[in-house]
Amino acid sequence: xxxxxxxxxxxxxxxxxxxxxxxxxxxxxxxxxxxxxxxxxxxxxxxxxxxxxxxxxxxxxxxxxxxxxxxxxxxxxxxxxxxxxxxxxxxxxxxxxxxxxxxxxxxxxxxxxxxxxxxxxxxxxxxxxxxxxxxxxxxxxxxxxxxxxxxxxxxxxxxxxxxxxxxxxxxxxxxxxxxxxxxxxxxxxxxxxxxxxxxxxxxxxxxxxxxxxxxxxxxxxxxxxxxxxxxxxxxxxxxxxxxxxxxxxxxxxxxxxxxxxxxxxxxxxxxxxxxxxxxxxxxxxxxxxxxxxxxxxxxxxxxxxxxxxxxxxxxxxxxxxxxxxxxxxxxxxxxxxxxxx
Ligand SMILES: [Zn+2]
Numbered sequence: 001x002x003x004x005x006x007x008x009x010x011x012x013x014x015x016x017x018x019x020x021x022x023x024x025x026x027x028x029x030x031x032x033x034x035x036x037x038x039x040x041x042x043x044x045x046x047x048x049x050x051x052x053x054x055x056x057x058x059x060x061x062x063x064x065x066x067x068x069x070x071x072x073x074x075x076x077x078x079x080x081x082x083x084x085x086x087x088x089x090x091x092x093x094x095x096x097x098x099x100x101x102x103x104x105x106x107x108x109x110x111x112x113x114x115x116x117x118x119x120x121x122x123x124x125x126x127x128x129x130x131x132x133x134x135x136x137x138x139x140x141x142x143x144x145x146x147x148x149x150x151x152x153x154x155x156x157x158x159x160x161x162x163x164x165x166x167x168x169x170x171x172x173x174x175x176x177x178x179x180x181x182x183x184x185x186x187x188x189x190x191x192x193x194x195x196x197x198x199x200x201x202x203x204x205x206x207x208x209x210x211x212x213x214x215x216x217x218x219x220x221x222x223x224x225x226x227x228x229x230x231x232x233x234x235x236x237x238x239x240x241x242x243x244x245x246x247x248x249x250x251x252x253x254x255x256x257x258x259x260x261x262x263x264x265x266x267x268x269x270x271x272x273x274x275x276x277x278x279x280x281x282x283x284x285x286x287x288x289x290x291x292x293x294x295x296x297x298x299x300x301x302x303x304x305x306x307x308x309x310x311x312x313x314x315x316x317x318x319x320x321x322x323x324x325x326x327x328x329x330x331x332x333x334x335x336x337x338x339x340x341x
Pocket of ligand 1 (some may be wrong): 067068070117118119170254
């Protein structure tokens, strides 16, 4: 077993005016991710819930901007794929419609419009909506590798509401694919490969076993998916879902996707209860045609503006040092989330 949860505490001393300038010790913890060795800082602030936010005000600001994903507009203003790639130009199933993204984040970049409804509150998403969205995205990916054999790396992603970077309120996923992984995807793929070579075991299998044994960050299992609070978090509410023994998004069964969407709905309820409102989500695939050392996993983060002035939750740390900051220990988050699983 090569899983190591490495961390180091450091103290900072201040004279605190709140206690008549008595010396007070503040603590921070640096943690290293067990797979990628990336360092993060964990500040355990005594916050349970963040203050509520006026979501209606955010929705109102977007009201006058025409939405390209509402049913009337979609057909007229959104692009189409060439017919020899997707017959008819768009891949649709039920209310789900997959169209090309106008912004070329990768060689193949698609938008999955999830529903006809312009705004869906976090707790109003249904299993069917999410299942249809993710499963149609997987159908698209299977078609992608069929038409272009140079595509080796892909993922399905979601920015929900503007606080997460989402520029359109209407719920939509984003698919990216090409011959280059993203930085973190590449780190995970290499890390899992090296772990397999060094320990002759699957990193993911051993991570799940170790977390289950420790019980501190193991939130629960839904069918074939295991839900963990990330040891080295990227930010607020960082939650990871691992699909047991699935190396590629192309291998996921309908039941896997049902398990995943059921777990996701539980996280949504937790996020809503803790006033998180907005999130980023990525569902990562291993290298297509590569070995079996990678297991498909998803990672999601809550995103919101911080009280009292509505500051961004991303600062010089993330942007200029590549070092994420978490304000709550994952062990505390795990305790909070367990009741929802
Ligand atoms: Zn819309």
